[in-house]
Amino acid sequence: AQTVTQSQPEMSVQEAETVTLSCTYDTSESDYYLFWYKQPPSRQMILVIRQEAYKQQNATENRFSVNFQKAAKSFSLKISDSQLGDAAMYFCAAAGTASKLTFGTGTRLQVTL
Amino acid sequence: DTEVTQTPKHLVMGMTNKKSLKCEQHMGHRAMYWYKQKAKKPPELMFVYSYEKLSINESVPSRFSPECPNSSLLNLHLHALQPEDSALYLCASSQVGWGGNEKLFFGSGTQLSVL
Numbered sequence: 759a760q761t762v763t764q765s766q767p768e769m770s771v772q773e774a775e776t777v778t779l780s781c782t783y784d785t786s787e788s789d790y791y792l793f794w795y796k797q798p799p800s801r802q803m804i805l806v807i808r809q810e811a812y813k814q815q816n817a818t819e820n821r822f823s824v825n826f827q828k829a830a831k832s833f834s835l836k837i838s839d840s841q842l843g844d845a846a847m848y849f850c851a852a853a854g855t856a857s858k859l860t861f862g863t864g865t866r867l868q869v870t871l
Numbered sequence: 872d873t874e875v876t877q878t879p880k881h882l883v884m885g886m887t888n889k890k891s892l893k894c895e896q897h898m899g900h901r902a903m904y905w906y907k908q909k910a911k912k913p914p915e916l917m918f919v920y921s922y923e924k925l926s927i928n929e930s931v932p933s934r935f936s937p938e939c940p941n942s943s944l945l946n947l948h949l950h951a952l953q954p955e956d957s958a959l960y961l962c963a964s965s966q967v968g969w970g971g972n973e974k975l976f977f978g979s980g981t982q983l984s985v986l
Contacts (some may be wrong), residue, residue, distance in 0.1 A: 810972075
């Protein structure tokens with residue numbers, strides 16, 4: 759089983775700037791996966807980025823990258839060159855190899871001009 | 872086609888009504904999920920079907936009845952719901968199973984209001 763904690767209910771960033779969303783987790787499993795999902799006003803949950811815990815290299819997807827600190831059980835999301843379309847609720851999530859996805863409580867990101 | 876399609880987008884029903892939510896995907900995925908999401912909360916898993924068989928039921932009340940007629944289609948039959956069941960119901964699919972190494976593809980949900 760996993761627990762996921764997002765301590766920032768809301769964040770704000772100016773367009774073109776960089777923002778980092780925090781996430782910590784706990785798990786009893788040795789093999790697990792970490793995710794960031796985005797939920798814009800359209801309500802569809804969209805996978806932003808995925809990290810396999812056995813990989814030391816931080817995952818990146820275009821303007822999105824993570825800082826995965828395994829020993830600290832930390833998994834933050836960095837959004838570079840923020841765009842208006844990045845405004846959404848962001849959920850951090852974790853899952854073991856054979857266990858269901860556990861979501862954090864979410865961080866609402868506002869992007870201002 | 873990387874879409875998961877859910878219908879209807881909005882549904883209002885009385886506590887004595889029977890209604891169904893529908894979810895469809897044509898990505899060849901063999902696992903399909905129902906999630907319930909209350910406002911300002913994360914999604915909560917309800918059911919998982921893997922290869923058209925019910926794999927996970929998260930102790931959901933029997934007034935919610937899932938059905939997977941084929942690998943592309945997932946239904947959620949609703950009967951005698953309570954006002955506290957009002958929520959966004961999200962469908963998702965993944966390629967094979969429901970383990971953590973699977974990427975989930977979500978639909979846009981059905982916003983359900985029970986009066």
